[in-house]
Amino acid sequence: MKFGPIRPVGVNFAAADLSGYSEPMTSILIVGAGAIGALFGSALARQGAQVSVVCRSDYDIVSREGYDITSPLLGNHRFYPHAVFKDVAECKTPPDFLILTTKVLEGVDRTALIRPAVGPNTVIVLIQNGVDIEAEIASAFPENEILSGLAIIGVGRSAPGMVNHQTMGSLNLGRYPSGNSPAGERLAALLNGAGIGCKLTDNVVSARWAKAVWNATFNPISITGGMLDTAVILGTPESTAFVRRAMDEVCAVAAAAGHPVHPKVVEQFIGSTKTMPAYHTSMALDYKYGRPMEVEAILGNTVRAARNLGVSTPILETLYALTKMIERKMRESR
Amino acid sequence: MKFGPIRPVGVNFAAADLSGYSEPMTSILIVGAGAIGALFGSALARQGAQVSVVCRSDYDIVSREGYDITSPLLGNHRFYPHAVFKDVAECKTPPDFLILTTKVLEGVDRTALIRPAVGPNTVIVLIQNGVDIEAEIASAFPENEILSGLAIIGVGRSAPGMVNHQTMGSLNLGRYPSGNSPAGERLAALLNGAGIGCKLTDNVVSARWAKAVWNATFNPISITGGMLDTAVILGTPESTAFVRRAMDEVCAVAAAAGHPVHPKVVEQFIGSTKTMPAYHTSMALDYKYGRPMEVEAILGNTVRAARNLGVSTPILETLYALTKMIERKMRESR
Numbered sequence: 001m002k003f004g005p006i007r008p009v010g011v012n013f014a015a016a017d018l019s020g021y022s023e024p025m026t027s028i029l030i031v032g033a034g035a036i037g038a039l040f041g042s043a044l045a046r047q048g049a050q051v052s053v054v055c056r057s058d059y060d061i062v063s064r065e066g067y068d069i070t071s072p073l074l075g076n077h078r079f080y081p082h083a084v085f086k087d088v089a090e091c092k093t094p095p096d097f098l099i100l101t102t103k104v105l106e107g108v109d110r111t112a113l114i115r116p117a118v119g120p121n122t123v124i125v126l127i128q129n130g131v132d133i134e135a136e137i138a139s140a141f142p143e144n145e146i147l148s149g150l151a152i153i154g155v156g157r158s159a160p161g162m163v164n165h166q167t168m169g170s171l172n173l174g175r176y177p178s179g180n181s182p183a184g185e186r187l188a189a190l191l192n193g194a195g196i197g198c199k200l201t202d203n204v205v206s207a208r209w210a211k212a213v214w215n216a217t218f219n220p221i222s223i224t225g226g227m228l229d230t231a232v233i234l235g236t237p238e239s240t241a242f243v244r245r246a247m248d249e250v251c252a253v254a255a256a257a258g259h260p261v262h263p264k265v266v267e268q269f270i271g272s273t274k275t276m277p278a279y280h281t282s283m284a285l286d287y288k289y290g291r292p293m294e295v296e297a298i299l300g301n302t303v304r305a306a307r308n309l310g311v312s313t314p315i316l317e318t319l320y321a322l323t324k325m326i327e328r329k330m331r332e333s334r
Numbered sequence: 335m336k337f338g339p340i341r342p343v344g345v346n347f348a349a350a351d352l353s354g355y356s357e358p359m360t361s362i363l364i365v366g367a368g369a370i371g372a373l374f375g376s377a378l379a380r381q382g383a384q385v386s387v388v389c390r391s392d393y394d395i396v397s398r399e400g401y402d403i404t405s406p407l408l409g410n411h412r413f414y415p416h417a418v419f420k421d422v423a424e425c426k427t428p429p430d431f432l433i434l435t436t437k438v439l440e441g442v443d444r445t446a447l448i449r450p451a452v453g454p455n456t457v458i459v460l461i462q463n464g465v466d467i468e469a470e471i472a473s474a475f476p477e478n479e480i481l482s483g484l485a486i487i488g489v490g491r492s493a494p495g496m497v498n499h500q501t502m503g504s505l506n507l508g509r510y511p512s513g514n515s516p517a518g519e520r521l522a523a524l525l526n527g528a529g530i531g532c533k534l535t536d537n538v539v540s541a542r543w544a545k546a547v548w549n550a551t552f553n554p555i556s557i558t559g560g561m562l563d564t565a566v567i568l569g570t571p572e573s574t575a576f577v578r579r580a581m582d583e584v585c586a587v588a589a590a591a592g593h594p595v596h597p598k599v600v601e602q603f604i605g606s607t608k609t610m611p612a613y614h615t616s617m618a619l620d621y622k623y624g625r626p627m628e629v630e631a632i633l634g635n636t637v638r639a640a641r642n643l644g645v646s647t648p649i650l651e652t653l654y655a656l657t658k659m660i661e662r663k664m665r666e667s668r
């Protein structure tokens with residue numbers, strides 16, 4: 001459905017009044033608009049973009065009432081997208097940016113999901129977890145520019161249509177496979193304008209590998225034994241040494257893949273995780289609530305890269321085997 | 335406390351009446367008489383042994399009412415030990431056999447536990463899980479004969495003083511460090527007489543290593559992800575291949591320790607586990623009920639043996655690190 005007069009595009013019109021000229025409005029389609037998509041969408045809309053969303057599970061309430069967002073950055077407000085679609089195919093005009101914020105899950109064909117809305121000039125933006133998640137999209141849309149983004153932000157869905165933004169966070173954005181582009185700069189400017197720190201990187205694949213050093217270890221470790229928080233995981237010198245060895249394996253894969261991670265990254269991750277209060281990883285929360293976990297994007301792709309590159313990763317292989325068993329148990333109990 | 339006339343030693347007296355001569359009654363002290371100790375104790379008492387028990391947690395009810403045992407082998411009956419002690423030190427006469435059936439737990443000093451009741455001629459019998467659990471006892475009691483036993487039997491404690499024997503099971507018994515002895519034959523004869531299949535082995539350490547191939551892998555794997563039953567663990571070709579690799583590591587340690595496991599053991603274990611209905615390991619049940627787990631006896635000793643022998647066991651090391659985290663979490667939540 002479409003919202004009429006209440007769409008928050010005033011800023012743009014005001015700018016137009018002053019200059020006598022306005023750039024054509026940037027159109028953005030957010031596919032899989034859960035918490036992070038809604039928050040970014042609202043931020044982009046404030047900057048004058050025309051933001052529509054594809055939102056399946058919360059469609060009924062969002063199409064009626066928009067998103068109810070509490071945020072220390074954007075304030076507590078309602079975000080009414082330009083249009084709310086239940087299915088990508090309902091979007092008849094290809095957007096300038098198609099931002100995909102779904103989880104990357106085994107058995108979910110992201111290419112098929114977005115294809116109906118991708119036009120020849122649509123920039124595809126992947127704000128998703130994991131390593132090696134772009135190649136599939138890049139080869140399906142060889143003519144389209146791909147931006148790849150790593151979000152670190154504390155935002156969750158507290159109820160249907162309700163988004164709770166807790167920690168400010170940031171977005172690391174770059175062109176895939178490398179470099180940057182005017183489109184990236186345009187999107188970054190919009191986000192930065194709204195106060196969401198967006199840093200451009202010209203080597204986003206390396207950035208993904210660096211993030212995997214934490215993600216591909218803490219996430220699977222955190223779901224063994226029910227749920228283990230970071231304080232338990234780093235609770236003893238022995239357990240910390242184990243985490244370090246697991247992280248070293250990810251570093252070895254990254255290096256073999258041509259994206260060496262800075263040698264201090266392991267200690268920095270361990271140090272910063274130790275300093276923070278005990279918390280649960282995203283995978284642990286998915287596990288707790290019986291939601292699908294991003295095992296393949298976060299860990300499976302790392303393990304497969306290792307196998308392809310001939311890097312020995314027995315710890316990661318073990319974590320992967322255990323995680324797949326856990327996933328299977330979860331699926332069977334659903 | 336002591337039970338008077340109701341102690342079930344009639345068989346022995348009857349034998350004495352017929353022959354005109356009776357061997358001195360075999361005295362047995364069972365230390366840590368939970369389900370398995372009570373069942374074996376009752377079986378031994380039926381064969382004419384004088385069986386006393388040390389039983390701390392269920393002392394009150396057992397000292398008043400004995401054990402309430404349901405068993406397809408021994409029938410549903412009450413077992414009144416010759417004496418019920420709350421503490422080993424209360425046993426003033428060293429027994430012929432001191433049978434230790436406690437769990438082997440980190441921080442529990444088994445030597446100190448049994449010392450008050452060990453006389454110069456007492457045979458110490460360890461019916462306990464794990465590998466490499468005898469050396470500590472052997473070096474503390476260098477003059478005493480040590481028998482080491484591996485029980486495979488389905489028996490549990492359903493309530494204080496209540497023992498539920500479900501599957502028949504067997505006991506593999508041998509002298510430590512190797513060989514056999516008249517004492518072992520005597521104990522085996524008593525157990526076999528009561529219908530508990532006791533097989534003598536002259537290489538009990540090798541038997542422990544063979545059992546560890548299953549125990550040191552399925553147990554820790556089963557407590558990752560909450561609880562995983564055997565069907566989930568062997569649910570896919572990939573997960574089965576992983577279990578096989580983990581078992582191969584145990585085999586490598588066993589071989590380096592001088593106790594090579596028959597090459598078919600891995601496939602036999604996997605095959606038999608697959609054939610049985612899905613079930614939970616003992617460690618998984620301990621995990622479920624928040625009870626201490628035998629991590630060190632079952633897995634820690636295997637990993638330490640590997641380290642000492644220079645055998646690389648990355649899968650077991652990973653399982654060990656994860657299991658220690660889980661154990662720590664359990665301890666903190668108690």
